[in-house]
Amino acid sequence: MCELLGMSANVPTDICFSFTGFLHRGGGTGPHRDGWGIAFYEEGGYRDFRDPHPSVDSPIARLICDYPIKSHVVISHIRQANVGQVRLANTHPFTREMWGRPWCYAHNGQLEGWESLPLAFYRPIGDTDSEHAFCFLMGELRRRFDAPPQSREVMWGALHELCERLRRLGVFNLLLSDGEYLYTYCSTKLAHITRRAPFGKASLSDAELSVNFVEHTTPNDIVSVIATEPLTDNEDWIRMAPGELLVWKDGEIQARFNATGNFAVTAGFNSTS
C-alpha cells in the first residue's frame, strides 16, 4: 500500500514540516521504497517533483524539505508498488489538463478488474491500476461535462458517484485537485486536521522534529493537512468514514458527501460562486 499527503490552505503555505515526517515513511520508518512525488499549485500554475527512488535517499526530496514552496494546494504520495513496475511512468501524482486546468491525482489502494474501466479522452502512460482509474475518472467527468458545470454540486455528486464505483473494485483512497478545490475520498484510511488561531505546537510521529506554528503563521491563516495516517502525535486528527468525499477550499471543508449519497454544504458556502 502507498501513503497519501494533501494540504489545503487559505494563504500560500509551505508543507516542509509535514513532508519531512511523511518522507521518512518512504523507506525510513515505512516500507514505501518504490518512489514518491509531490505536486504544488501556485498562482494558477502547477508543478510536480517525482522520483522513482526511495524518498529518504532522494536529493530532490531533500530539496523540497529545504526550499519552501508556498502553495494553496499540495498533493503528495509515496509508493509501495503492487500493480506496475517501479519506474517514473508509474510514479504518482499523475496529471492531466481538463477544462484548461491542471488536474492532479494520487491514489492509495488496489483495484480488481480495473482493466475494463472504459476510457475516453485520456490514456494511461504507465501501467498501474491507479493511473488507469484516473484516466477513467477524468474521461467520465469530461464526457458528462464538456465545460466546468455551472453548478459545482452537480459535478461533485458525479465525482462521488464515480469514487463509489471505484471503491466497489477494491481499495480506493483518493486525493484529487484542480488547483482550486482539493477532493479527498476515503475508502479505508484517511485522516485530517485543520490548524487555525490560536496556533500551538506539533511534533512529528516519524521524525524528531517539532514546530511552533505561532512563529510561522498570521492569525487569519487556516491550513488543513490530510494524510493516510496522522503525522503528528500530539494533535487530534479526524478519521474519515469509508465512502466519504470531502471538498476542501482555502483550508476548510466546503461540502461533504457520505456513503449513502447524502450531501451537506457548509454554512457560508456560495454554491454558484
Next chain:
Amino acid sequence: MCELLGMSANVPTDICFSFTGFLHRGGGTGPHRDGWGIAFYEEGGYRDFRDPHPSVDSPIARLICDYPIKSHVVISHIRQANVGQVRLANTHPFTREMWGRPWCYAHNGQLEGWESLPLAFYRPIGDTDSEHAFCFLMGELRRRFDAPPQSREVMWGALHELCERLRRLGVFNLLLSDGEYLYTYCSTKLAHITRRAPFGKASLSDAELSVNFVEHTTPNDIVSVIATEPLTDNEDWIRMAPGELLVWKDGEIQARFNATGNFAVTAGFNSTS
C-alpha cells in the same frame, strides 16, 4: 526572446555540461530572467522541473546541474517574457498526454493573431501565445489521427505543415517530443551538433567549463545537442534553415523536411518500424 536546448541520445545521457552553459543565459550572460524549465524522458516516463525565477539564482537549477539525470531525450527552455506574465503557468516546457504518451513542447519566438488558432481536445492553462500554439498543434494532430498513424512520415508531414502555418504568424522555433522522437523546427534560429567516437574536448561559451567527452562515453554513444545558439566555442555547430524540420531518434537525424515541403529519410531508417 527565449532560448531553447534539446538533446537526443542513443544511450541514457545526462545533460549537466550543456545545461550548465545554458542556464548562465538565464540572467547571467543572457537577459532571460523570467523563468526556466527542463524536461526529461526516462524509461517511457516523463518529468519536468520548472521555476518562474531566473535560472542563475535557482536552487532547483543547481540541483539539476549536480544530480545527473540520464535520459534519451531532454527539452529545456529559458524565458524572456513577451506574451503573458512571469508565473509558473506560463513557464515552458508545456506537456499534454496524447495517444498514451507524454508530449513535451518548448517554443522560442512570438506570434501574431494566435488567439484565433482553433483548439480541440486541449486548452491552455496559462495565457501565452506559446501554450496556445501547442494546444492548437496537438489538437490538430489528434483531430487528424485518433491513434498513432501507421505511417510515421504522414504524421511528420502533418507536423511540418502545421509548423509552417505557425511560422507565417511570426517567429516559431520549436522543440517537441513524445519521448521517442525529438522534433526540432527552425523559424529563425536553431543549431545542432552530433558527438560520436572519436570523442574530443569541448569548452562552454557562457561559463568557464570544459569537458573531455572521452572520459564520459563509450565508443558507441551518439549524442546530439540542439540549441538556439551554439553552446561551445571550439566545435562546429550546424545551423538549421528557416522552415526546416528535423526528426531525431537515438541521437541521429531520421528524417528532414525543408521549407518547400521536400522530405528526405536518412539511409537505414525503417519507415514502418
